[in-house]
Amino acid sequence: MLKINRENLKASHEAPWLFLDMIMLGVLFFNLLWLLFDALYGTDAVFAWLYDVFPTMTLAYQPVHDNFLFVELGFIAVFLTEFVVRWIAAVVRNTYLRWYFFPFVHWYDLVGCIPLAATRIFRFLRIISILHRLHKFKIIDLNETALFRFLAFYYDVFVEELSDRIVVKVLSDAQKDIAAGSPLIDAITHDVLMPRRPIITQWAASTLNHLGTSIMDPEHGKVIREHVLNSVGKAIRGNVHVNAMKIVPVVGSTIERTLEAAVTDIVTQSIINLLNDLSAAQIEEFIKHGLTHESEEEQALDREVLLVVNEVLELVKHHVGEKRWKVELAAHKEARAAAKQTEI
Structure with a gap:
């Protein structure tokens, strides 16, 4: 059983539209049930059963069945009136970017108003749209229903x-x-990447050159220089020949520190020179060799x-x-x- 959330109803300021939705739901259900009854009344089996049970009512309903189109036009007039009212409200509220968007968004309402058997099914979409609108404003919670x-x-x-x-x-x-x-990967390599190889190599060369310049920067290259210093220092301290210098009195430790600083500067500068000197042609040769050999x-x-x-x-x-x-x-x-x- 659907429960109406009164607090959300007040907060949404949709009470008049909820009342209209409830009326339209009732009208829609009544209309669809009447359509079903009229369709069954037109069959010989149901007509014979109704005539046996309720002969007076069956004969009285016959003129309505013969002129059911006029009854349908009455319902259609109600549906179109409600449609126009909502259209005007949407224009006043600026619900859509253009005033004429409303009938395109709610096309099923218009199609359902066509008095044909094939189009009446769209009236179910009107019911779904009403329930969805109420669910969107959290006035009802469809998640709680068993259906x-x-x-x-x-x-x-x-x-x-x-x-x-x-x-x-x-x-x-x-x-x-x-x-x-993997022909797809080969196709990507040869048809997509290979034609753009000059651009890729140029980008790679520029990136590496920029990285070399960044290492020279006092701030940006500090992390790289510290890493090289720690790596070189660890290698030097673990070297047997360098450790032998500690035996030399007084100057042994000084020589070790000087050697460590010199090697660090040499390695760092070598990396910088390597990155700065790389050109697109060299990277192109490297890629060419790597792809073919x-x-x-x-x-x-x-x-x-x-x-x-x-x-x-x-x-x-x-x-x-x-x-x-x-x-x-x-x-x-x-x-x-x-x-x-x-x-x-």
Whole structure:
């Protein structure tokens, strides 16, 4: 049973529209029930049964059935009036960017007003739109209804089944590409990256040159210089020949510190020179050699990596193939069974 949240109703200032929505819901339900009754009245079986049970009422309704179009036009007049009222309210509230957007957004209301059997089904969308509007303002909570939970569960089942099949199909195609030597990756390399190699190499050279300049900066290069100092100092202190200098009286430690500082400066400056002197042509040669000259060990490693990727995709397919909705349904049945045992 739907409950109306009075606090949210007051906060939304939608009380008049809620009243209108309730009236329209009643009119819609009455109209749809009348349409169903009139359609059944037109069948021989229902007409004969009604005539046997309520002969006077059946004969009295016959003129209404013969002129039901005029009854339908009365309902349509009510629907169109409500539509125009909401259109005017939307224009006053500036709900949409343009005043004429309203009929395009609520096209189903207009289509449902056409007195044809094929278009009357769109009146159900009007009911759904009213309920959605009330749910949006948190005046009612559709999540609390059993019908919504039922529909939401089977909607999730449908989406899960459909998405699982799509994901498994995509992963299977990816496995086929990997088994075929990954032609997609080769196509990306040769058709996308290779034509842009000059731009990529120029960007890489500029980035490395900028990095070399940053190391020279007192602030930005401090971290790199400290790292080089610690690394060189550790290497020098662990060197047997340098440790032998400590035996020299007085100047042994001084020589070690001087050597450590000198090597640090040499290594740092070597890195800076290497980065600053790199050109796009040198990087181009390096990339060209790396792409065309691959050892047998590297090829074997590539094949092993592709096998690992294939096994990972197989595990993902197995995980995706598991039906979570079956697990949820089984858990729900167990909970219901436990509740019944508790009641007993």
